Amino acid sequence: MVTAVRTLDEGAWVNVNNTRIVGVSDIWRLADHEVCDCDVALFLVEVFTDIGVDGEWVEARAAGQCIGCGERDTTGWLRIGRPDRTGTGEFRAVDPEGVHRPSKTRGHD
Numbered sequence: 740m741v742t743a744v745r746t747l748d749e750g751a752w753v754n755v756n757n758t759r760i761v762g763v764s765d766i767w768r769l770a771d772h773e774v775c776d777c778d779v780a781l782f783l784v785e786v787f788t789d790i791g792v793d794g795e796w797v798e799a800r801a802a803g804q805c806i807g808c809g810e811r812d813t814t815g816w817l818r819i820g821r822p823d824r825t826g827t828g829e830f831r832a833v834d835p836e837g838v839h840r841p842s843k844t845r846g847h848d
């Protein structure tokens with residue numbers, strides 16, 4: 740169960756159940772996005788601006804810059820991670836270097 744989700748240090752960290760899950764300075768590979776014109780943006784996260792929970796997924800929006808073209812913007816909702824399905828309750832963050840598809844609204848189809 741995800742019981743508590745918040746950002747820390749003015750958006751520098753996403754904190755889930757009192758554990759820092761993801762931080763800024765990672766480069767997220769974004770597809771089907773509206774950040775810039777790159778097919779796959781290499782998005783350097785500078786701050787997490789919004790955070791929420793959709794079902795088992797923790798989602799967040801991030802502001803930053805595509806290092807491919809220099810465009811600055813805020814992403815749609817990105818899946819950050821979810822609890823392990825094996826029943827341990829451990830939270831598993833996604834791999835930023837995988838390809839992510841931001842959603843305009845919370846809750847992916």
Ligand SMILES: [Zn+2]
Nearest residue numbers: 775777805808
């Ligand atoms: Zn770009």
